[in-house]
Amino acid sequence: MDEQGTFLLDGEAIPFTPGQTVIQAAKAAGRYIPHLCWHPDFAPHGSCKLCTVKVNGRFGSACTTAAAAGMNVDNRTPELDDKRRTLLQLLFVEGNHFCPSCEKSGDCLLQATAYELGMMSPHFDHFFPDRPVDASHPDVMLDFNRCIMCALCVQASHEVDGKNVFAMGGRGMRGRRVIINSESGRLGDTDFAATDRAASVCPVGVILKKRIGFAVPIGRRTYDKAPASAVEVAK
Amino acid sequence: MQASSSPQEISTALPAILARHGHDGTRLMQILREAQEALGWLSPALLTEVARDVGRPRAEVEGTAAFYSFFHTRPRGKYCVLWSDNITDRMLGNRELLKALCAKLWLEPGRMSEDGLVSVNTTACTGMCDQGPAVLVNYRAITRMTMERVDAMAELIRNEVPLSEWPAEWFAVEDNVRRGDILLSSRFEPGSALRAAIARARASVDGLMPSSDRSVKESLPHGLVGPTALLDEIRLSNLRGRGGAGFSTRLKWEACRNAPLKEGQTRIVICNADEGEPGTFKDRVLLTSHADLVFEGMTVAAYAIGATRGFVYLRGEYRYLLEPLQEVLARRRAAGLLGNNILGIAGADFDIEVHLGAGAYICGEESALIESLEGKPGRPRIRPPFPVTHGYLDQPTIVNNVETFACAALIALNGGEWFARIGTKQSTGTKILSVSGDVERPGLYEYPFGVSVSQVLQDCGVTNCIQAVQVSGPSGVCVGQDELDRRIGFEDIPTAGAFMVFDCTRDMFEVARNFAHFFAHESCGFCTPCRVGTQIVARLMDKLAAGQGSPYDINEMFKMHRLMQGASHCGLGNTACNPMIDTLTKFKPAYERRLKSLDFVPGFDLDAALSQARQMTGRDDAAAHLAGTD
Numbered sequence: 006m007d008e009q010g011t012f013l014l015d016g017e018a019i020p021f022t023p024g025q026t027v028i029q030a031a032k033a034a035g036r037y038i039p040h041l042c043w044h045p046d047f048a049p050h051g052s053c054k055l056c057t058v059k060v061n062g063r064f065g066s067a068c069t070t071a072a073a074a075g076m077n078v079d080n081r082t083p084e085l086d087d088k089r090r091t092l093l094q095l096l097f098v099e100g101n102h103f104c105p106s107c108e109k110s111g112d113c114l115l116q117a118t119a120y121e122l123g124m125m126s127p128h129f130d131h132f133f134p135d136r137p138v139d140a141s142h143p144d145v146m147l148d149f150n151r152c153i154m155c156a157l158c159v160q161a162s163h164e165v166d167g168k169n170v171f172a173m174g175g176r177g178m179r180g181r182r183v184i185i186n187s188e189s190g191r192l193g194d195t196d197f198a199a200t201d202r203a204a205s206v207c208p209v210g211v212i213l214k215k216r217i218g219f220a221v222p223i224g225r226r227t228y229d230k231a232p233a234s235a236v237e238v239a240k
Numbered sequence: 241m242q243a244s245s246s247p248q249e250i251s252t253a254l255p256a257i258l259a260r261h262g263h264d265g266t267r268l269m270q271i272l273r274e275a276q277e278a279l280g281w282l283s284p285a286l287l288t289e290v291a292r293d294v295g296r297p298r299a300e301v302e303g304t305a306a307f308y309s310f311f312h313t314r315p316r317g318k319y320c321v322l323w324s325d326n327i328t329d330r331m332l333g334n335r336e337l338l339k340a341l342c343a344k345l346w347l348e349p350g351r352m353s354e355d356g357l358v359s360v361n362t363t364a365c366t367g368m369c370d371q372g373p374a375v376l377v378n379y380r381a382i383t384r385m386t387m388e389r390v391d392a393m394a395e396l397i398r399n400e401v402p403l404s405e406w407p408a409e410w411f412a413v414e415d416n417v418r419r420g421d422i423l424l425s426s427r428f429e430p431g432s433a434l435r436a437a438i439a440r441a442r443a444s445v446d447g448l449m450p451s452s453d454r455s456v457k458e459s460l461p462h463g464l465v466g467p468t469a470l471l472d473e474i475r476l477s478n479l480r481g482r483g484g485a486g487f488s489t490r491l492k493w494e495a496c497r498n499a500p501l502k503e504g505q506t507r508i509v510i511c512n513a514d515e516g517e518p519g520t521f522k523d524r525v526l527l528t529s530h531a532d533l534v535f536e537g538m539t540v541a542a543y544a545i546g547a548t549r550g551f552v553y554l555r556g557e558y559r560y561l562l563e564p565l566q567e568v569l570a571r572r573r574a575a576g577l578l579g580n581n582i583l584g585i586a587g588a589d590f591d592i593e594v595h596l597g598a599g600a601y602i603c604g605e606e607s608a609l610i611e612s613l614e615g616k617p618g619r620p621r622i623r624p625p626f627p628v629t630h631g632y633l634d635q636p637t638i639v640n641n642v643e644t645f646a647c648a649a650l651i652a653l654n655g656g657e658w659f660a661r662i663g664t665k666q667s668t669g670t671k672i673l674s675v676s677g678d679v680e681r682p683g684l685y686e687y688p689f690g691v692s693v694s695q696v697l698q699d700c701g702v703t704n705c706i707q708a709v710q711v712s713g714p715s716g717v718c719v720g721q722d723e724l725d726r727r728i729g730f731e732d733i734p735t736a737g738a739f740m741v742f743d744c745t746r747d748m749f750e751v752a753r754n755f756a757h758f759f760a761h762e763s764c765g766f767c768t769p770c771r772v773g774t775q776i777v778a779r780l781m782d783k784l785a786a787g788q789g790s791p792y793d794i795n796e797m798f799k800m801h802r803l804m805q806g807a808s809h810c811g812l813g814n815t816a817c818n819p820m821i822d823t824l825t826k827f828k829p830a831y832e833r834r835l836k837s838l839d840f841v842p843g844f845d846l847d848a849a850l851s852q853a854r855q856m857t858g859r860d861d862a863a864a865h866l867a868g869t870d
Contacts, residue, residue, distance in 0.1 A: 051622050052767050054807045064806035069622045091803050095772035129776055154765070174303025174617060176600065178775045181765030184306065186299035188284045 010074030015081055021072035028056055028067040031080070037234035038080055039089050039118055041096075041208055042155035043068040045240055047164065050156050053096075055089050055118065090124050098129045099178060101136065101150035102209075108218040109210030111226030115153060117233035132178070139185070141193030144215055147185075151210040154181055158203045158212060165202035170195050183211075250286050253278040258293045265294035266633065268304055268615030272311055273556075273596055281312040300616075307617035307764075309363065309599030310379060310556045317352045317359040319397045323385075324374040326365035326518040327754040328676045328740055334373035337390050338362070344394035358397050364601060364758060365518035366557040369676035369740070370416045370683045378403055379559050382410045411560070415525045416683030419699060421670045422662065423530065423646050424686045430532045431577050433540055433652040438583065440469045467497065470544045474648065476656025478668045482643035483512060483604075484712055484736035486667075489648065492638055495628040497545040499636035507547035508637040509538050509590075511645055512609060513554045516601035517713035518758060519738030522672040523642040525684055527554070527561055530646060531568040535592060537645030539577065540652040541638060542590040550592040551632070553609050556599050565594050601762035605810055606639035608764065619766050620810040643672060643737075663689035667729035675700045677741035685739075687728070694724040696739065704743035708826070713738040714755035715815035718748075718822035749830040752823040753781040759816040770813030773804045777817060784834045788845055794824065794831060 011018040014031055021030035026049065028038050041053040049068035056067040059079040067078070079085060096102075096115060104110050139147040154173065162170040170192070174184040187194035198204070199214050206212075223229070227236055257274045261267040271290060276282055282305050291298035305311045312320075323329065323338045342349055342360050352359040368374035371383040377393075380403060389410065396406055417424050471494060479489040496507060511534065515523040526534055538550050554561060569592055572578045582588040595613055597603050603612045607621035610632050631637020640648075647669055651659045660668045667689035673696060676682045680701030687696070693709055709719045711728070712735035719726060719733070726732050742751060760778040765771040777800050780793050801817035808814045824831055847866045854864050 049622070051809065054768050054809070057807045088803055088807060091799070092768050092807065095768055095776070099772045130779070132775070153768075154771070169297035169299060172297060172299035172303040174299070175306040175765070176308070176617070177761065177763045177765045178771045180306065181771065182306075184299045184303050186297050188288045188298065190284075 010072070012072055012074065012076040012078060014078045019072075025072050026068055027058065027060070027070045027072050027078055030072045031067065032238055032240075035238050036080075037238050038067045039086075039122060039233070040068060040237070041114055041118060041153060042157065044157055044206065044208075047157060047160045050160070053153065053155060054092055057085065057088060057092075059085065086122055090122050091128075093119050093122060093124050094126075094128045096153050097124075097127045098131045099134070100152060101131075101133060107151065107210050108213060109151070111223050111229045112221075113210055113228070114208035114233065114237075115151075117228035117236070120228070121233040134179070136182075139192050141191040142195075142197060143193070144199035145192065145197065145204055146213050146215055147192055148211055148213065149182065152183060153209055154183075155208060156183075157206045157208065158183065161206040162197075162201065162203035168196055168201065168203075170197045170201070170203060247285060249279060250283070250289060254286065254289060254293075258290070263293050263295075265296040266613070266615045268294065268296070268301065269308075269598060269612060270595060272305055273598060276311060280318075281315050283315075284313075287313070296615075304615060304617055307600065308556075308597070311598050315352070315356065317357055318400065319358040320376075320378055321358065321360045321393075321397075322363040322366075322376040322379075323361070324364075324366035324368060324372060324376070325362035325754075326369055326372075326758075327751050328369040328519060329365070329372045329374060330750075330754060331677065331746070332373045334385070337373055337385050337387065340387060341390045341394060344390070345397065357400070363557075363599065364516065364762060365520075367515055367521040367524050367555070368413065369519055369521060369674065371414055372676075376557065377406075379556060380411060381413060381557065381560055383413055413524070413528070413560070414683075415529055416681075417525065417529075417686075418675075418681050418683040419685040419687065421686040421688065422650055423526070423533070423643070423670060423672060424684060426530065426533060426650065428530065428533045428536070428649070428653075430536065430572060430575060431583070433536045433649040434543070434577065434583055436654075437470045437473075437540060437543060437652045438585070440473070441467075467544050467546060470540065470652060471497070473651055473656035474544065477647075477651045477659035478656075478666075479644065479647055479651060479659065480667065480730060481641055482647070482671070482736070483641035484517075484716070484734060486730045486734050489640065489644060492628060492640070493541065493545050495626075496547075496636045496638045499629040501636065502634075505635045506549055507542075507545050508632045508635050509542045509545070509547045509550040509592075510606075510609065510613070510632065510637060510639040511538055511550070511552040511592075511642055512604065512606065512639050513552050513558070513642050514597055514601075514604040514609060515555055515558075515642070516604045516762075517715065517736050517738055518755070519674060519676055519710065519713050519740040520736055521674045521676075522684055522737045524558060524561070526642050526646055526672075527552075527558070527565060531565055532572070533646045533649050534642055535568065535572060535645075536577070537647070537649035537652075538592060539582065539590055540648050541640070541645065543582075543588065545636075545638060547638075548589050548591075550590060551613060552592060552594045553603065553613060554594055554596050555603075556597045559596060562594055562596060569594070600764075601758075602764045602810075602812055605812070608810075609639060610637065617764070619764050620812075622809075641736075664729050664731060666731050671728055671735065672737055673728070673735070673739040674737045675739045675741065678702070678704060678706075678743040678746070679741050689729040690727050692725050692727050693719055693733075696728075697724065697741065700741070702741065702743070704745065706741065707744045707746055708742045708748060708751075710740040710742070710751065710819075711735050711738065713740075714758055714819050715811070716818070718819065718826060720826045747830060748823045748827040749781075749784070749834065752819045753778075753785055755819040756781045756816075759812065763812060763816070767807075767809035767813060769804045769807040770809065770816065773800050773808075773813065774816050776800055777820065781820070784831065786845070786848070787834060787836055789831075789835050791835065794835075797821075797824065 019034045040056040042050045051066045051069045058067045136149040159171045172184045175181045291301040350361045373385045475490040480486040580589045600618045602608045603618040608618040612618040627637040672686045756778045760774040763770045763774045804813045
């Protein structure tokens with residue numbers, strides 16, 4: 006493309022190439038739009054809604070909205086960051102997130118984004134759902150207490166690994182979950198491998214490789230060294 | 241309907257079902273429903289076998305099965321009794337009847353009996369609000385429940401009498417047409433609309449019709465000028481979608497007709513008969529007594545846009561309509577009104593299949609409906625692209641309401657100008673209202689658009705003083721006492737048809753609380769704001785109902801409304817707080833009298849915390865409660 010268009014992100018001109026979404030163009034220009042379910046290597050899922058922006062005054066997801074010349078996008082406004090904090094709080098009370106005892110602490114995008122946006126408390130009453138832990142696989146364990154339904158494992162297993170180990174199923178907060186591709190419902194009964202892309206794509210602490218839990222001590226982990234805004238833009 | 245199915249039973253029943261559906265994974269919904277009807281429930285072994293046979297990942301098949309309320313991935317009772325739990329059923333006493341049935345069967349609601357005989361639970365509105373309280377027994381609709389019927393039902397269940405031997409009058413569903421106009425009073429002759437459309441085509445061959453200059457041959461299966469002439473009539477009629485949103489039918493049809501086809505594709509006509517909005521039951525009657533009109537409207541649409549395949553997506557609650565509808569389709573095929581070379585026109589090929597849903601309100605959203613038709617969970621798609629260009633299996637697709645197709649047939653028959661003379665300028669034609677609640681004559685009322693709320697109330701017989709009318713269901717508008725002169729139409733109150741009347745004795749807070757739980761149950765769970773937000777709102781309403789609320793909780797409700805309205809993925813989340821905000825604005829005292837204090841925020845209820853201990857000890861006496869907890 007020899008001619009690039011631009012749009013305004015918080016008043017700043019951002020160049021884009023045709024076909025790019027708002028969040029792709031912003032990242033390429035080194036600008037951070039908070040997100041959880043979006044990953045630069047995969048098609049947008051559009052479920053977490055953290056990347057909600059205002060496009061010409063209307064709400065939309067930055068990961069699914071195509072960039073267009075001249076559009077005016079609000080991103081880090083107090084109104085939008087306030088909504089993002091509420092969305093984060095909803096995710097924290099929906100599952101069981103105990104950061105101090107979680108081995109993903111410091112490598113977790115949910116935790117890092119909550120720090121980034123200054124979420125000070127969960128605000129709402131916790132739901133304390135009863136969610137399973139699956140340690141049946143020799144090399145990987147699953148702790149669904151921390152799942153945020155981003156479906157990145159579903160996409161990675163399907164598109165990169167060619168395996169379909171995971172699928173999203175069920176309905177509503179009490180039903181929606183990741184379903185494992187075996188009659189027993191156990192990961193150990195699938196062809197999943199620790200070398201799969203899906204084994205290292207989880208933004209939170211659901212998919213954990215065994216025996217490496219605290220190899221990197223807390224304090225020296227990804228988001229201990231730099232905030233989410235810096236890490237995510239450099240990815 | 242046994243509680244479990246053995247491998248032998250699966251290998252006997254399943255192959256025929258899979259063969260009947262051509263081992264086609266896109267037909268998963270129909271495969272699972274038929275398998276469940278034959279085997280009682282969808283066991284892990286059955287899902288494995290289905291996945292293997294249709295060549296889809298097992299996790300995906302289980303994901304679909306787990307999404308729909310009417311699919312059972314755990315053993316269910318031989319008798320599965322589901323009470324319709326719309327607010328109108330509640331007003332008719334369904335809760336007392338449910339409790340009585342549970343007591344007679346020694347059951348807790350929602351739990352299967354120890355012997356695997358029966359389970360009793362609630363379900364979202366089953367579309368029988370004019371003849372409730374209604375139940376579904378093994379997904380067959382029963383109307384007008386009474387305490388006598390509960391007694392008899394408990395006896396039939398205990399004696400394991402097959403459903404086919406239950407009293408036939410229990411299964412009777414009345415049409416209850418109270419006021420008919422062009423649709424409900426039509427004496428439609430099958431084929432007449434199609435013949436009129438073709439006659440118009442001949443007249444327009446000389447290019448007199450305004451839009452016949454567009455390419456008419458492009459991608460159409462038959463090179464007639466008819467389609468453009470027909471689209472012109474639709475344009476003149478100014479017909480707008482009857483599902484509530486009111487999108488221009490002409491724009492939708494033209495966009496689909498002009499969408500390019502890829503190799504091997506066809507255009508698709510889908511009739512949305514999911515009718516899940518609580519309080520709506522007009523499509524039930526149109527499909528019961530005017531099915532030809534609806535099917536002919538679909539065929540007219542197919543002719544206009546050049547489609548060869550059609551689907552009716554019928555909500556699972558209307559399972560009893562499946563065979564009658566299939567008979568009508570067979571009759572139309574025999575009469576040359578469906579199938580190949582319709583009315584003898586070479587290449588005019590179109591056929592219709594009825595697919596059943598399985599208890600998911602969200603499938604009324606057109607892209608979720610299409611996902612469901614493809615055998616997937618009913619999750620609304622990211623849009624654009626829209627179905628008119630990328631719909632069913634990525635093909636150009638129109639999705640219209642049952643009533644819209646019925647109107648289209650009459651427009652093809654009588655012309656667009658005739659239709660445009662009825663109703664108002666922006667809302668042409670008539671609208672069928674499903675009236676229920678505190679009225680003497682609940683049922684269907686068809687009016688030209690522009691009728692006032694008070695006129696409808698007068699016609700349906702209101703004896704008590706009116707407090708409010710909920711128009712277009714929970715996601716619609718709550719009309720208060722002082723607004724009864726407002727009018728039905730896209731200029732003022734757009735509606736899909738629900739018209740629930742509440743007299744002065746009703747508690748509007750409880751109405752809103754019922755709706756809050758409905759949305760929490762029906763949220764698909766895809767996006768964060770709706771999945772968790774609807775649950776938070778339902779919990780806030782329960783807190784208020786328990787007398788533990790404060791103004792803080794009401795502010796929280798407004799905060800959730802602001803979040804969900806902007807950030808949700810689809811219309812469900814966007815409108816889920818409407819009933820709360822509407823009633824909070826118009827019926828504030830109903831909320832305020834529940835507030836424990838006007839400034840204090842009790843976050844923890846000590847007495848409620850003891851409820852488990854009370855349940856374990858079987859006590860509920862005064863001494864088992866904390867005295868004077870407030």
